[in-house]
Amino acid sequence: MGVVPADRQRAEVTQGPRAGVVATRRRGDTLLEAIFDAVFDQLRTVGYANLTMDRVAAAAGTSKTVLYRRWATKEGMIADALRHRLPSPGDIPLTGDLRADVHALLRCVQASFSATRGTAFQLVSAEAGCGRPAIRQTIIDHVVEPCVELIGEVLRRAAERGEIRPEAASELVAASGPAMLVQYSLIREPVVPDEFVASVVDQIVLPLTTRSASAEHR
Amino acid sequence: MGVVPADRQRAEVTQGPRAGVVATRRRGDTLLEAIFDAVFDQLRTVGYANLTMDRVAAAAGTSKTVLYRRWATKEGMIADALRHRLPSPGDIPLTGDLRADVHALLRCVQASFSATRGTAFQLVSAEAGCGRPAIRQTIIDHVVEPCVELIGEVLRRAAERGEIRPEAASELVAASGPAMLVQYSLIREPVVPDEFVASVVDQIVLPLTTRSASAEHR
C-alpha cells in the first residue's frame, strides 16, 4: 500500500515580485485540486473501504488538519470531490440529431468514468447502511438520472418529429445506453473506450428506436 | 449499528436418542448457514467497507475463533458465502424458445440479487486495489459472464433457426439484458422486481434481435 506523497506538486515556481522563488505551500483551488487528485488516486489504488483521512492527507502532501478544516467526514470529502469532477449533462448542447445527441449524452456518462479515474460506479454502493448516502446520491443525481432523462427527452422529440416509433420514447430505452456503459465499467474496464460507446449507440439504442421488423416472437 | 446476535437460531430441538433436549451449539452446515446469513446481513446493513470479522461473529452468534478456523481473511469468507448462495446459470434448462430462455437466464441474474440480499453488485468493485480480487471474480465468473455467454448461445441458435437476424447474435445484444438488471439493482432497488425482468425481455432484448439501426439516422 504505497502512499506516494505528491512532493513534486508542491514546489511551484511563483510569478510576480518574488518571481523565481520556489513556493512551499499551496492555497485555495490549487490545494483543493491536489486533495481531489489524491482522493481519486486513493479510490483507484486502495478502494473506498481502505480510503482514510490519514492516507488522503499523505497522498496530497498535506496534513489532516487541512482536511478536517473543510470536511467533517470522509464521505463529505469524497462527495465534494465528485461534485467537482463529474461532468454536467445539462451542459451538453443538443442538436436535434438523434444519433448525435444520444452519442453526446453517452459520452457524458463515459466522461464520468474517466473524470473520476474509473471510480464513479465503484462508489454507488459504497455507503450501504448509511442513513444519508451523500456519495451515492451525488453520482445518481448528478450524472445517471439527468442523462437518462435527457436521452428520454431526445427520444420524445424524435418521436414527435416522426423519426422513431412513439413507444421507443420510454424510460427503459433511454436507460439502455447508460446501462451498457455502467456494466462495462463495472465488469470489464473502469474507463469505457470510445469505440464501445459508439457501438452501444449504433447497436443498442438506435435499433430500439426503429420499427419492428416482425411480431413472430409472440 | 445494532448487531443482533442470532440467539434464537441456536436453540434447536434435537431428534434422536436425546430427543427434546435443546441443543445450545450449532455444527457443520447449520453453523455455516448462520455465518453466511450474518455475512449478507452485515453487507446489507453496514456495507463491505465496515464489515469486520468481529461484527460477523457477533451477528452470527459465534466467536471469531470459529471464523478464523475456516477463513484467513474477510474476503475469503465473503467469497465462500457468495459461492454458496449464488445461482448457477449452467443449471438453467434451455428449451429452444427464445423468449423463455432469455427470460429464464435473466431471472437467474435477478436471483443473484435476491440470494445475496441485494449485495452482489455492491461487491463487484469492493476490492479495488486488491491484487487478487476473489470476491469480484466470484461474482463475474459465477453469474455475469456465464449468463451473458448463455444468452449469446441462445441467440446464436435462434439465428441458426432463422428466427432472428444473424447480426443480433452478438455479445452486445447478449449483454443488454444483464446490463439493465445490473443498473436497476445499483441505481434503483437492490432486488429487481419480476415485472422489470419481463419488460427488459420484451422491450429491450427481443426487439434487439429483430431490428437494426436504419439508415435514416445517419
Next chain:
DNA sequence: TTCATAAGATACGAATCCGTATCCAATTCG
C-alpha cells in the same frame, strides 16, 4: 512592511479491529 489567514507539522488519547493463544465444554460417533 505589517498583519490576518490559512497551510503544514506534530502530538495525543480513545476506540476499534485484527490475529493469536488458551481453555472449557458441547456434540457426535464408534
Next chain:
DNA sequence: CGAATTGGATACGGATTCGTATCTTATGAA
C-alpha cells in the same frame, strides 16, 4: 461410555485510524 472433534468464550498485544489540540510559519493583500 469414552474419545475426538469442533463450537464458543475470553484475553491479549500490536497496529491503525480518528478527531482534536497546539504551534509555527508561509502567503497574500492592504
